[in-house]
Structures are given as structure tokens and as C-alpha cells.
Amino acid sequence: MRRTDSHVTTKSFSQGSEMKKQRESQCTQKTISLLSPLGTIQVSGCENGVHTIQILMDVAPAERSSEAPLSCVVNDSLAETSPELQRCVEWLQAYFSEPQTTGSLPLPAFHHPALQGDAFTSRVLQVLQRDVKFGETVSYKRLAEMVGNPRAVRAVGGAMRRNPVPLLIPCHRVISSTGQSGMYMNGKGNHLKQWLLTHERQ
Numbered sequence: 001m002r003r004t005d006s007h008v009t010t011k012s013f014s015q016g017s018e019m020k021k022q023r024e025s026q027c028t029q030k031t032i033s034l035l036s037p038l039g040t041i042q043v044s045g046c047e048n049g050v051h052t053i054q055i056l057m058d059v060a061p062a063e064r065s066s067e068a069p070l071s072c073v074v075n076d077s078l079a080e081t082s083p084e085l086q087r088c089v090e091w092l093q094a095y096f097s098e099p100q101t102t103g104s105l106p107l108p109a110f111h112h113p114a115l116q117g118d119a120f121t122s123r124v125l126q127v128l129q130r131d132v133k134f135g136e137t138v139s140y141k142r143l144a145e146m147v148g149n150p151r152a153v154r155a156v157g158g159a160m161r162r163n164p165v166p167l168l169i170p171c172h173r174v175i176s177s178t179g180q181s182g183m184y185m186n187g188k189g190n191h192l193k194q195w196l197l198t199h200e201r202q
Contacts, residue, residue: 033075045085049111072096084108112164124159129169172196
């Protein structure tokens with residue numbers, strides 16, 4: 001009897017894995033490239049939502065003038081782009097040129113495993129996106145408390161590193177308890193974090 005139960009469980013698990021693979025293979029992604037004050041930003045997504053946002057850091061900090069016009073120009077054609085990807089592009093363009101309007105703009109749907117389900121990373125990112133508004137900051141410790149686990153400060157830091165959609169989910173607004181801006185993009189993008197915080201405070 002046990003062998004039968006085990007066989008059924010294993011079979012069900014393998015069928016579930018196959019179904020998941022089929023869903024993923026049916027997901028056709030498109031990548032849109034934008035030129036922003038931060039450098040090139042690549043947005044990837046499918047008809048179900050945005051998968052990732054990558055900041056490529058191809059503009060040196062010295063070339064990023066605070067007095068330069070703020071704009072976000074689309075390098076690629078938006079033809080045959082899903083509505084969710086178009087919504088993401090429109091949000092990013094507004095963020096750089098008219099940042100005060102982003103609060104009234106609809107966010108695109110997300111379609112990334114880290115943002116689905118009830119895992120800790122997903123919950124942290126959802127709370128951050130929902131409760132830490134434009135121009136605000138929150139400490140890692142406070143964010144852990146907001147999620148309901150005050151001791152999970154390190155885990156909150158790990159969730160920030162795994163954020164697949166920076167800017168839309170504002171991990172740049174999470175700072176250290178001392179008030180210092182802290183790390184961004186594993187330390188490589190600390191200057192970008194400072195720029196973003198300044199941009200929002202203005």
C-alpha cells in the first residue's frame with residue numbers, strides 16, 4: 001500500500017513539474033531597451049506581465065548630471081508588445097520625467113517566480129511596493145517589522161538583492177538604520193541608489 005501511495009505521489013509531482021515547464025515554455029518574452037538618466041534599462045516580459053528590469057550601468061557617474069533633462073527614451077519598437085510591457089515602459093518614462101505622477105499610474109502585472117506565492121521574499125517585496133511611497137525611505141529593520149518578522153533583517157537584505165523589478169518595486173528606498181543609503185546592486189550601483197533618492201526628494 002505504501003509503495004502504491006509513493007508511486008502516486010511521485011507521479012503527481014512529476015506531472016506537476018511537466019505542467020509547470022509547459023506553462024513556462026508557452027511564455028514568450030520580449031525585451032525593450034530604454035535610455036534613461038541611469039544608463040540603459042532593459043525590461044523583459046510576456047503577455048502575463050513583467051519578468052525583469054535590468055539597469056546596465058553603462059553611463060559613468062561623472063557623466064550623469066543632476067541638471068540634465070530627465071527623460072527615458074525607448075530604443076526599440078513597441079509594436080507587438082504586450083499591454084503589461086507597454087504599461088511598464090510608460091511608468092518608467094513618467095518616473096524619470098514627471099515622477100510625482102507615478103502614484104496615480106497603474107503598475108503592470110509581474111510574472112516572475114520571486115513575486116508569486118507566499119514566500120518570504122515575495123511578501124517583503126509586496127509590502128515594500130505597497131507601503132513605502134514615493135519620496136519615503138524605510139530601514140531594513142523597520143521593513144522586517146512591517147512584514148511581521150522583526151528578527152529577519154538579514155533576510156530582508158537578501159530579498160532586496162533578489163528583487164527582479166527594481167524601480168517598480170523600490171528597493172532603493174530601503175536604507176540602513178543609521179540613515180546611510182547602504183548597498184545597491186551588490187554594491188556596484190550605490191551611486192545609482194543615491195541618485196534615485198535625490199531624484200525622489202526633489
